[in-house]
Amino acid sequence: MKRVVVTGLGVVSPIGQTIPVFWSSLQEGRCGIGPITGIPTERLGVKIAAEIASFRPTDHFEPRRLGMLDRVSQFAVVAAREAVRQSGAPFADGLGERTATIVGSGVGGMSTLDDSFHKLYAENAARVHPFTIPRLMANAPASHITMDLRLTGPTFVIASACASATHAIGQAFQMVRTGMVEAAVAGGAEACITIGGMKGWEAMRVLSNEACRPFSRNRNGLSLGEGAAMLVLESLEAARARGAEILAEIVGCGMSADARDITAPDVGGAARAITGALADAGLAPDDIDYINAHGTGTTANDQTETAAIRKAFGASADRLAVSSSKSMFGHALGAAGALELAATVLALRHGVVPPTINYTDPDPLCDLDYVPNQARQQTIRAALSNSFAFGGLNAVLAVKRFDG
Amino acid sequence: MGMAELAEAVIDIIAAKTSVDRAKLEPTARLADLEIASLDVVEIVFALEEKFDIQIPFNANTSQVEFETVGDVIKAVQKVIDEKAA
Structure with a gap:
């Protein structure tokens, strides 16, 4: 490999x-x-x-x-x-x-x-x-x-x-x-x-x-x-x-189907894709510092995604930075995962976590660190980018900072 | 259209769009208890808008608050029809 x-x-x-x-x-x-x-x-x-x-x-x-x-x-x-x-x-x-x-x-x-x-x-x-x-x-x-x-x-x-x-x-x-x-x-x-x-x-x-x-x-x-x-x-x-400049390493990918509902998201399906990406990458939950969330801004997604991250990360979820770039560039549907992986690679490379903007009111059902409104300087060793689609089709990529 | 008649028409639509037994569609019945999912509610609202030629201000993201019971749906339709008539 x-x-x-x-x-x-x-x-x-x-x-x-x-x-x-x-x-x-x-x-x-x-x-x-x-x-x-x-x-x-x-x-x-x-x-x-x-x-x-x-x-x-x-x-x-x-x-x-x-x-x-x-x-x-x-x-x-x-x-x-x-x-x-x-x-x-x-x-x-x-x-x-x-x-x-x-x-x-x-x-x-x-x-x-x-x-x-x-x-x-x-x-x-x-x-x-x-x-x-x-x-x-x-x-x-x-x-x-x-x-x-x-x-x-x-x-x-x-x-x-x-x-x-x-x-x-x-x-x-x-x-x-x-x-x-x-x-x-x-x-x-x-x-x-x-x-x-x-x-x-x-x-x-x-x-x-x-x-x-x-x-x-x-x-x-x-x-x-x-x-x-x-x-x-x-x-x-x-x-x-060829002496190319290396921006990041892709280390894992997890995919799953909810097999439940054509539009409603599912904690189990999303969590399996996250866990699958970690396993494929050979990373432990504590190795991940940042998740670029699917984070659509709907009631259902954000609450389900939070629960899925908690399910996959356990106690390690509380030390994650999680942010939604869709708050800035909207939901580009079939392009979303690529725009968000690009954001994730740039975040890793520059050591800056992009924020979730328009965040004004904490929700007890969404209780992670969403990097509200302001970017944050932080070393990111490895990160995930989540995508959870209508049709219950989930995919998560794991990327690592490249240090040689 | 009288209120009772309107309620019947709304219940007809809910019954047609779901597989819920019509007898269970009491105004106090909770949509969640009847296992009417949020996408079903979206389709019910669409059918109501088509039937009564109205616009129901409904966002699936806040549906739990606006439409908890069958009666809430009837009230919302009544309200929009009244506003349209006024």
């Missing part, structure tokens, strides 16, 4: 479209959730989300190429380019053939679907654009990354709703660890802030109308986000051989 390290990170998020901006926003506790500007809001009951309002596709793509790219694929490619650039790995010199591209996405090309069906049903159009299918298919973000960066190894998209990216990175980690591939570009992408997407989430009655307040007693729902994050994973030996 090979040791697997992260050598590149890339991100397109509501709080930063490059890693340096993303990281300074996380440290400052900047909130990327606000009034929706990208779509008409007259028919929406909930008018806030974490949009990447300033994202300009033409800064990144030629007009002809853009015709083929749904917003979700644009985010995926831009994030992958940054990660690959940072890694400096020789993808163009043969490594691309031995590189996997594994991307998580909850739904794929939602804006293409929304726009095309609107034309068909509301405007009575006789036909839709010929690129409708290649734009909306869920595998498009992964395919476009391979074409953009000439990566010709095993490539696919994983869909497990809000855990998609974590499952994707977990899968890529296994592929590098077993030697099936030499490197991987892995992460997640999502772009669901469309009228159809918002109305669907609104109908679930889980969106907040005012702010995302994970773990705070006055929390009243999640805020939808969008974006992408990608990581370059390599074997430690390959990274060392």
